[in-house]
Amino acid sequence: MKITDFKITKWEGKAERAIGDANGPYGSDSMSGSLLEIFTDENITGYSLHGGGYVENLFPIIEGQDPRSVLGLWKQMNDYVFKGGNEGERCAGISSIDLALWDLKAKIADQPLWKLLGASTNRVKAYASGIDLNLTDEEIHKFYSRMAGLGIDAGKLKVGLDLDSDEKRLQIVKDALSKVNNRPLLCIDSNEYWSPKQAIRYIRRLEEKFDITWAEEPARRWDYNGLKKVSDNIKAAVATGENINDLAEFMPLIDNGAVDIVEVGMGTTGLTGAMKVANMAFAYELPVAMMNCPGNTMxxxxxxxxxxxxMEVVDNGRELFFDTDHNIENGDIVLGDSPGLGITVDFEKLKKLSVETHSVLKDKIIPFPRREGAGLIIKPPEKD
Ligand SMILES: [Mg+2]
Incomplete structure (x- = not known):
């Protein structure tokens, strides 16, 4: 079997609910992305919901090759970007192709990917993540209550700009999830907004009232001294890794005891890269937590x-043009038996959402900028 061609379809749409964090506290419901299809000479197609701009540059490497050689092709793509580094668009391109190849490999084997990977279970513990700094107290209550209704007893709240408000909101999350477990797992995420010292002061105040499971990205992603300082001075685990790309960047964090829970996901150079980082963490007895992704494919x-x-579940109504073969039951993501990733694309819906160029490029919008004052002054969002 050979890889013959690929197609990227850019799309834009609106999620059912806006999301926001410490760097974008007013929130946005704008969604955009690309579907990558990789075609073969035997009419089996692999999908990735993360089509990136660099795919065109990488495709000649995989063209004509057997799509089942996923690990070998991952290495060839990584070697290709060696000099410029596995960063940004290059990393996104490798990630996207890698996931589509895993989808193909499992479809060719006529197995769901979880089975092909050798798992002995189709279940993954889920935690609810509202990405909710923009939500009102009532909306927070509604979201976490709905997730508790699915048996989920763990939640991650966006925090960082207003201690009084965060205390109130964390109590709302705790109350909602307590319907499932009277000691729910409470996590917080400040998206690198604080300096290490700000993080320690803020988290220690929250810990006077709450037992916190992890604090996510409490300082800059690469700052192993700062992250270790935070970890040494709070009770909660420091979780980080969401925004770093590969083994090379995880090594200083792990070597220096700066990460207690290693976060991996599509951004960690695809499924293959995430697997390698998770295995390294395993050697150090460190737990890993999977980041959210459209369709929960990871x-x-x-x-x-x-x-x-x-694993993080956002559930904000962003699956605009595809269906997935999984449910959330008793607090777990329960994967189905359809071959591959279990994604079914509705091409009619996708066509209606498709665009020539993403607005962020056309209108020169910077996606996910760092908020003014980050690391210097904790500035609450202005009230209406
Ligand atoms: Mg995060």
Whole structure:
């Protein structure tokens, strides 16, 4: 079997609910992305919901090759970007192709990917993540209550700009999830907004009232001294890794004891890269947590990791043009038996959402900028 061609369809749409964090506290419901299809000479197509701009540059490497050689092709793509580094668009391109190849490999084997990866279960513990700094107290209550209704007993709240408000909101999350477990797992995420010292002061105040499971990205992603300082001075685990690309960047964090829970996901150079980082963490007895992704496709990898803790579920109505073969039951993502990633694309819906150029490029919008004052002054959002 050979890889013959590929297609990228850019799309834009609106999620059912806006999301926001410490760097974008007013929130946005704008969604955009690309579907990558990789075609073969036997009419089996692999999908990735993360088509990136660099795919065109990488495609000649995989063209004509057997799509089942996923690990070998991942290495060839990484070697290709060697000099410029596995960063940004290059990393996104490798990630996207890698996931589509895993989808193909499992479809060719006529197995769901979790089974092909050797997992002995199709279940992954889920945690609810509202990405909710923009939500009102009532909306927070509604979201976490709905997730508790699915049996989820863990939640991650966006915090960082207003201690009084965060205390109130964390109590709302705790109350909602307590319907499932009277000691729910409470996590917080400040998206690198604080300096290490700001983080320690803020988190210690929250810890006077709450037992916090992890604090995510409490300082800059690369700052192993700062992250270690935070970890040494709070009770909660420091979780980080969401925004770093590969083994090379995880090594200083792990070597210096700066990360307690290693976060991996599509951004970690695809499924293959995430697998390698998770295996390195396993050697150090560190748990890993899978980041959210459209369609929860990375749950397939999570099922196969012996050190996987729980996976982020956002559930904000962003699955605009595809269906997935999984449910959330008793607090777990339960993957189905359809071959591959279990994604079914509705091409009619996709056509209606498709665009020539993403607005962020056309209108020169910077996606996910860092908020003014970050690391210097904790500035609450202005009230209406
Ligand atoms: Mg995060």
């Amino acid at each position: 749950a397939h990898l999570a099922t196969s990791l012996p050190n996987h803790f729980m």
